[in-house]
Amino acid sequence: MRVHIQNPTGEDTFAITEAQWRAALERGGGPVGLDATFANDAAGFESGVRDAEVLITWNRELVARKATLRTLAPRLSVIGLTSAGLDPLAPFDWVPDGVTLVNNSGTHADKAGEFGIMAILMLEVRFPALVAQQQKGEWRPLFSSTLEGKTLLVIGPGSLGGAVAQKARGFGMRVIGVRHGSAPHPDCDETYRFTELDRVLPQAEYLLLTCPLTPETRHILNRDRIGLLPNGARLINMARGAVWDQDAVCDALDSGALDGAITDVAVPEPLPPDHRLWRTRNMLVTPHICCDDKARYNDRTLDVVLLNLRERAAGRPMPNRVDPQTGY
Amino acid sequence: MRVHIQNPTGEDTFAITEAQWRAALERGGGPVGLDATFANDAAGFESGVRDAEVLITWNRELVARKATLRTLAPRLSVIGLTSAGLDPLAPFDWVPDGVTLVNNSGTHADKAGEFGIMAILMLEVRFPALVAQQQKGEWRPLFSSTLEGKTLLVIGPGSLGGAVAQKARGFGMRVIGVRHGSAPHPDCDETYRFTELDRVLPQAEYLLLTCPLTPETRHILNRDRIGLLPNGARLINMARGAVWDQDAVCDALDSGALDGAITDVAVPEPLPPDHRLWRTRNMLVTPHICCDDKARYNDRTLDVVLLNLRERAAGRPMPNRVDPQTGY
Numbered sequence: 001m002r003v004h005i006q007n008p009t010g011e012d013t014f015a016i017t018e019a020q021w022r023a024a025l026e027r028g029g030g031p032v033g034l035d036a037t038f039a040n041d042a043a044g045f046e047s048g049v050r051d052a053e054v055l056i057t058w059n060r061e062l063v064a065r066k067a068t069l070r071t072l073a074p075r076l077s078v079i080g081l082t083s084a085g086l087d088p089l090a091p092f093d094w095v096p097d098g099v100t101l102v103n104n105s106g107t108h109a110d111k112a113g114e115f116g117i118m119a120i121l122m123l124e125v126r127f128p129a130l131v132a133q134q135q136k137g138e139w140r141p142l143f144s145s146t147l148e149g150k151t152l153l154v155i156g157p158g159s160l161g162g163a164v165a166q167k168a169r170g171f172g173m174r175v176i177g178v179r180h181g182s183a184p185h186p187d188c189d190e191t192y193r194f195t196e197l198d199r200v201l202p203q204a205e206y207l208l209l210t211c212p213l214t215p216e217t218r219h220i221l222n223r224d225r226i227g228l229l230p231n232g233a234r235l236i237n238m239a240r241g242a243v244w245d246q247d248a249v250c251d252a253l254d255s256g257a258l259d260g261a262i263t264d265v266a267v268p269e270p271l272p273p274d275h276r277l278w279r280t281r282n283m284l285v286t287p288h289i290c291c292d293d294k295a296r297y298n299d300r301t302l303d304v305v306l307l308n309l310r311e312r313a314a315g316r317p318m319p320n321r322v323d324p325q326t327g328y
Numbered sequence: 329m330r331v332h333i334q335n336p337t338g339e340d341t342f343a344i345t346e347a348q349w350r351a352a353l354e355r356g357g358g359p360v361g362l363d364a365t366f367a368n369d370a371a372g373f374e375s376g377v378r379d380a381e382v383l384i385t386w387n388r389e390l391v392a393r394k395a396t397l398r399t400l401a402p403r404l405s406v407i408g409l410t411s412a413g414l415d416p417l418a419p420f421d422w423v424p425d426g427v428t429l430v431n432n433s434g435t436h437a438d439k440a441g442e443f444g445i446m447a448i449l450m451l452e453v454r455f456p457a458l459v460a461q462q463q464k465g466e467w468r469p470l471f472s473s474t475l476e477g478k479t480l481l482v483i484g485p486g487s488l489g490g491a492v493a494q495k496a497r498g499f500g501m502r503v504i505g506v507r508h509g510s511a512p513h514p515d516c517d518e519t520y521r522f523t524e525l526d527r528v529l530p531q532a533e534y535l536l537l538t539c540p541l542t543p544e545t546r547h548i549l550n551r552d553r554i555g556l557l558p559n560g561a562r563l564i565n566m567a568r569g570a571v572w573d574q575d576a577v578c579d580a581l582d583s584g585a586l587d588g589a590i591t592d593v594a595v596p597e598p599l600p601p602d603h604r605l606w607r608t609r610n611m612l613v614t615p616h617i618c619c620d621d622k623a624r625y626n627d628r629t630l631d632v633v634l635l636n637l638r639e640r641a642a643g644r645p646m647p648n649r650v651d652p653q654t655g656y
Contacts, residue, residue, distance in 0.1 A: 110474050114499070118449035121442055130614050131459055137601030139594075139615045145623035146438050170498065171442070266467075273465030286458050287467045295473035 001033055001309075002075075004048035006057040006065075007040040014082075015040065016056070016298045024302035031313035034306075049073035056080040056305055059088045066094040078102060078312070080305035082298075084159070085212065092324035101322040102308045107300040108291035109163040112210070115290040116164030116238060117171065119262040120147065120206055123234035128260040128282040148172030153204035155197070155220060156211025157185045160238060160291060164208055176200055180216065194220070201228040206236070213240040214326070223248035232259040238290050241267035250280040258282070264290035329361055329637075330403075332376035334385040334393075335368040342410075343368065344384070344626045352630035359641035362634075377401035384408040384633055387416045394422040406430060406640070408633035410626075412487070413540065413656070420652035429650040430636045435628040436619035437491040440538070443618040444492030444566060445499065447590040448475065448534055451562035456588040456610040476500030481532035483525070483548060484539025485513045488566060488619060492536055504528055508544065522548070529556040534564070540656050541568040551576035560587040566618050569595035578608040586610070592618040 007015040021036055037048040045065060049055055049072050059081060066089065069076060076099050081089075084105040095101065122128075126142045133140055152168045154161040157177035165175045165187035177188035178200065184191045192200055194216065201207075207229065211217045221235075221244035235258060237244060246267055252258040260282040269288060271277055277285055293300070308318040335343040349364055365376040373393060377383055381403050390409070394417065397404060404427050409417075412433040423429065450456075454470045461468055480496045482489040485505035493503045493515035505516035506528065512519045520528055522544065529535075535557065539545045549563075549572035563586060565572060574595055580586040588610040597616060599605055605613055621628070636646040650656060 110476070114449055114474050115453060118446060118453060121446035122450065125443060125446060125614070125617070127614075130617075131612070133615070134606055134613050135463070137599075137603065137606045139598035141615045141617050141620075143617055143620055143622035144439075145621050146442050148438070270467035271465075275465065278462055278465045284459070285462050286453075286455075287461070287469045289453070289469045289471055292469075292471055293473050294471035 001031070001035070001054065002052045003034055003036040003054040003056065004045075004052035005036055005038045006045050006048065006055065006061050007038065008058055008061060009040050014058075014297065016082075016302065020298050020302060024299060024306055027303065031310050034309070046072055049076065051075055054078045054080065054305075054309065056302075057082070059083050059086065063088055069094070069099075070096045078309065078318075080104070080301075080308070082301050084108060086322055087213070095324060100318060101324070102305060102318055102320040103322050104301040104304045105159050105320055106304055107297065108293070109159045110296075111293040112160040112238060112291045113163030113167045115264070116160075116208060116210075116236065117167035119236045119238075120152065120164075120168060120171075120173075120208075120234075122262060122284070123206065123236070123260045124150075126260065128262070128284050131284065132281070146171075149174065150205045151176065151203050152206040152208060153178065153200060154188065154208045154210060155179075155243075156209065156217070156239060157188055157191070158210065158212075161208060161210030162187045164210065164238075168206075173206075176203065179211075198225065198228060201225055202230055204229055204233055206234050209235075209237045209239040209243050211239050211243060213242055217243050219243070219245050221245065221249070223251075226252050226258070229258070231257060234259050235261040235263075237261070237263040237265055239265060241265045241269065246277065250276055250283065253280050253282050260284075262286070264288055329359070329363070329382065330380045331362055331364040331382040331384065332373075332380035333364055333366045334373050334376065334383065334389050335366065336386055336389060337368050342625065344410075344630065348626050348630060352627060352634055355631065359638050362637070374400055377404065379403055382406045382408065382633075382637065384630075385410070387411050387414065391416055397422070397427075398424045406637065406646075408432070408629075408636070410629050412436060414650055415541070423652060428646060429652070430633060430646055430648040431650050431656075432629045432632045433487050433648055433656075434632055435625065436621070437487045438624075439621040440488040440566060440619045441491030441495045443592070444488075444536060444538075444564065445495035447564045447566075448480065448492075448496060448499075448501075448536075448562075450590060450612070451534065451564070451588045452478075454588065456590070456612050459612065460609070474499075477502065478533050479504065479531050480534040480536060481506065481528060482516065482536045482538060483507075483571075484537065484545070484567060485516055485519070486538065486540075489536060489538030490515045492538065492566075496534075501534075504531065507539075526553065526556060529553055530558055532557055532561055534562050537563075537565045537567040537571050539567050539571060541570055542654075542656075545571050547571070547573050549573065549577070551579075554580050554586070557586070559585060562587050563589040563591075565589070565591040565593055567593060569593040569597065574605065578604055578611065581608050581610050588612075590614070592616055 039048045080102045151174045153176045155178050175188045177185045177191040262284045264286045308320050367376045408430045479502045481504045483506050503516045505513045505519040590612045592614045636648050
């Protein structure tokens with residue numbers, strides 16, 4: 001089966017190499033008989049996809065070329081993307097008949113799990129306040145405790161949130177998941193629907209946002225719901241800046257109603273230097289890095305794509321198939 | 329058996345309460361027949377210790393009263409201290425014959441384990457640099473990876489260092505311990521003596537200091553040894569400020585030879601506002617809070633003391649007995 005890998009044009013840092021591809025095959029990834037071409041320019045794309053059944057590429061590379069696929073890639077049946085969120089490719093009316101989109105959901109889980117438990121531990125230790133003290137040169141002990149027995153509420157316990165939930169339970173936390181459906185999550189002690197969110201918010205000593213951004217989740221943590229949190233609650237946002245009311249969060253930190261927050265996402269991104277979020281009391285901001293594993297990103301993406309091709313070759317559903325109706 | 333608990337004078341925050349004492353007994357702690365008195369002043373001390381076999385108190389309370397014990401407390405046989413390090417009580421020539429000192433080593437392990445793994449994760453994520461970027465309002469992604477397969481060197485894998493080592497192995501790290509003797513440590517993959525330190529330093533992607541401060545460990549991480557660390561190593565000090573050459577560490581951070589450091593200890597403490605340590609590049613400073621669990625400190629101290637009394641009543645050695653020769 002012919003596979004074409006279209007790497008980013010003019011940027012080598014994240015390019016998938018032939019060595020990475022061969023190593024992924026050797027890990028036992030795909031069905032037999034895969035034969036790959038590589039390119040990072042327009043001519044290479046045209047010749048590479050001409051007889052390819054599988055295209056592996058980046059959202060931003062595909063955005064520029066998606067309209068040409070029907071004519072340039074007549075044999076295409078699977079597109080594997082190097083992202084979990086495919087929102088830049090929506091709406092999906094450009095997808096040729098018979099072509100399935102596959103994302104790399106799962107690639108980010110290990111890194112996200114480590115970032116999430118780090119953030120929870122930092123908030124327990126009151127690191128946002130300690131950083132402010134360091135900036136003033138103030139040596140003032142602030143005492144804290146351990147995570148055991150405390151409650152973490154995860155809004156969107158999917159691949160990312162589930163990885164954090166698993167780590168949190170390893171530290172003895174009780175984990176409540178709130179999600180679109182009602183399916184229990186193996187790493188949550190209890191699982192509720194979005195419609196039941198208001199009822200469980202008062203238990204959230206720690207609140208983690210890891211849901212996809214959809215019309216249903218936009219501002220899901222609004223000003224009213226922030227008011228339902230227990231006094232001194234701690235927040236972590238690893239989802240998108242628009243899933244919470246950013247100004248309401250800042251107000252609650254300024255007033256002391258919330259004890260601290262760590263966010264890896266913001267509105268807008270990149271955040272301008274003079275933005276309020278940078279200087280809000282007990283808020284730590286990281287620049288959208290919580291889920292990208294520099295050392296292993298391509299390896300894991302290729303493992304996911306090859307797993308899906310193996311499932312397809314065996315006649316089973318591809319686990320990372322993206323529904324063009326919902327985009328995830 | 330009569331127990332006297334002498335709480336700090338003029339300070340209630342950390343006082344051991346009767347409720348905490350009763351709860352510790354109910355957890356199944358001590359031998360039967362324990363009967364406690366409580367005081368926080370001189371008169372209460374004199375009447376409380378008069379027929380006490382066990383005294384539970386603080387280093388700083390005992391410093392002022394140790395010379396009076398031979399006359400005031402003729403029946404005394406065990407003193408349980410609410411600290412792991414008893415260096416303020418040295419030299420130990422004041423200890424009456426037949427009296428055994430017991431520290432609370434182990435009390436700090438859970439909290440220390442959480443602080444240590446938090447610090448390692450923060451250094452992996454490059455949090456010191458991210459904090460500096462936040463201060464400038466600079467949104468610039470810095471990518472990192474996960475801990476799996478990386479090497480942590482622990483100098484002093486006792487109760488604190490062992491707790492961190494255990495957590496680190498849970499994240500897939502390889503842990504090397506370096507200690508006074510050659511006894512293997514259950515949470516270290518390999519254990520070496522202090523005399524072999526130079527040989528293993530080049531493997532230390534992460535270096536954690538958790539040794540007691542003794543003549544042997546003072547400046548154990550000196551300028552020469554910092555030079556043996558791999559380029560871009562990360563350091564964590566949860567021991568004492570004097571176990572490393574603080575200025576040499578700052579120089580190596582300033583030059584970029586070290587990638588980052590988190591220290592909970594300093595020379596001097598409290599650190600004055602204009603001290604270099606506060607402003608060293610990629611150094612985060614916390615004010616000696618890494619091991620004190622606000623919510624559980626007294627409970628765990630009492631559990632340790634009662635465990636030792638139970639072992640003694642059973643005719644076995646007390647595990648927390650402090651050797652007056654070494655002070656630990």
